[in-house]
Amino acid sequence: MSRNTVLRASSALALCIVAASATAQDTITIATVNNGDMIRMQGLTEVFNEAHPDITVEWVTLEENVLRQNVTTDIAQGGGQYDVITIGTYEVPIWGERGWLLSLNDLGDDYNIDDLLPAIRGGLTVDGNLYASPFYGESSMVMYRTDLMEAAGLEMPDAPSWEFIREAAIAMTDREAGVYGVCLRGKPGWGENMAFLTAMSNSFGARWFDEDWTPQFDSEAWSDTLTFYLDLLEQAGPPGAANNGFNENLALFQQGNCGMWIDATVAASFVTNPDDSEVADSIGFALAPDNGLGPRGNWLWAWSLAVPASSDAPEAAMTFIEWATGPGYAEIVADREGWANVPPGTRTSLYENPAYLEAAPFAQMTLDSILSADPTSPTVDPVPYTGVQFVAIPEFAGLATEVGQIFSSALAGQMSAEDALAQAQDLATEEMDAAGY
């Protein structure tokens, strides 16, 4: 073979390689949960591909706990299975601090980072780095039946107290008709009953730990919280409340079995949807209750998109996040499915949009609820942690799930509030000691 032939062959090969790399297709795998807004995003993949034909998107939809377990394992081991992950406000500060997530500070001008709601942005930022971009945000609020409230001769204030909730719940209860004054989470789990109870305890002046990380379940404030919760559900709650989580209470409320339901603001769009809800035309909203101590009993949560440090296509992943969580995405959803279906709770501009405010009657209360939660100062007394309905330390999920089981047993009548709190105190002390706090 002559030298020229070799040279020509090499040049041709080099050209082929350059051409191939120029048209290289990035594939990103997105791990997400089965929520209405997430599924809608999945359905809009083709819109993303019209703008970015060089990025192929693969979706992995999993049950929330399986997703959390798989993503944690994958990131810890550097498996690189996922390029975009859906995570909550609890994980972001912990994973960001450990270097498991890539910073999203440079997402581009179109992203408009300053448009993010401050409370939500604060919960996803560690040392000035935004580690996840919020896809939808939520707080909790009171959803109530206006017809039952009227029949009880009461008027729901915009910002009720816990005492008013108790009074209204008892007045609305008609067990023979299958109507229970209030439905609350009782199913054990750190994201189930403990999300509600931790947020509620903030408004009673309780806290998980003092500034020295000493558990506080032996405090009077926790005793007041748990006793009030158990009494309220005993007097005006549905039977089997210890088994009820978000979905069970949603079903009860939609069928007209609950006078009030204190839960995630995202439920507002479900209970006002006449296709699924029998009481869609008689729903009112109010802020979560308080006790006049400052914090209200509402939480703050955002399902957000992040890029794990193990991703092998970080640029394509960030391009997707910029598209899915940028201000332009709301327009895409609104064009195709109406403003009421736009993911709520992440951007100020959405709540300044008259079309959205008109389509979503619960929008203002959702915004007020989100703005009234402060994850950096969630309690009456000072605490060494952040998080409203959780404590942003790795040990919390396991510990709170165990405490949730104890409190759920108390709700099921298997032990008194005093015994439950004593057990929780012992358990928390033991686990925190073992963890070296």
Next chain:
Amino acid sequence: MARAMPTQRRVAYTALAWIIALLIFFPILWTILTSFKTEAVAIADPPVFLNFEWTLENYRIVQERSDYMRYLWNSIAIALGSTALGLIIAVPAAWSMAFVPGKRTKDILLWMLSTKMLPAVGVLYPIRLILIELGLLDTKFALIFILTLINLPIIVWMLYTYFREIPGEILEAARMDGAGLRAEILYVLTPMAIPGIASTVLLNIILAWNEAFWTLTLTTVNAAPLTAFIASYSSPEGLFYAKLSAASTMAIAPILIMGWFSQKQLVRGLTFGAVK
């Protein structure tokens, strides 16, 4: 001669068997019925049994959202692959334990069974790390290999039990007629143990089809089987029971149909040697 069972007792036993069968089948029936309801009817209280407006909407949504055929193919490949690989290893192992037992055969059998008592999550991390190193994460090959290992003790035990029922004299006669080891296993032992092998195969396919821990933790897109398909329809916020039921019905349909057609073989195999 066995005495005939009195008619009354026979009727009672038949009725009892039917009641037990219906009780066992009821959750599956309820899942199938729910898959034809709307989400609102699916959560109705009191529950609606048959008197509702039937809809195929959930199946349409599931078909539209998920690539069912890809999950199905992965399930078939993983279940059949792990069963075939398991049989190739288990038949010679069970033969040697049944017909040429050593001093430690019983200990080995018990040790094999004891590995089933190990919590799967205990070895999740090392297995994942090995697969990452080998570049086998999210591949059907990895799942076939791991499910083979997991189900191997059960396959060996079942085959061992069936082989023990076959008189050793028949194999001796074959050997006297000049059959080698390969011919003895392939042409004498295997045909006689067909009912046992068939039920072992069926049971192993069912176990591999339903396995959820490893299939959910070691796959993402390429090798995800029907267990991942079902898991994708569980929702933390929002009603999903009807769609989940439709997905579940689609996932269990192939194995239900297979079980229906092979029930005679399955029962024959499972009761093989029960009565002498």
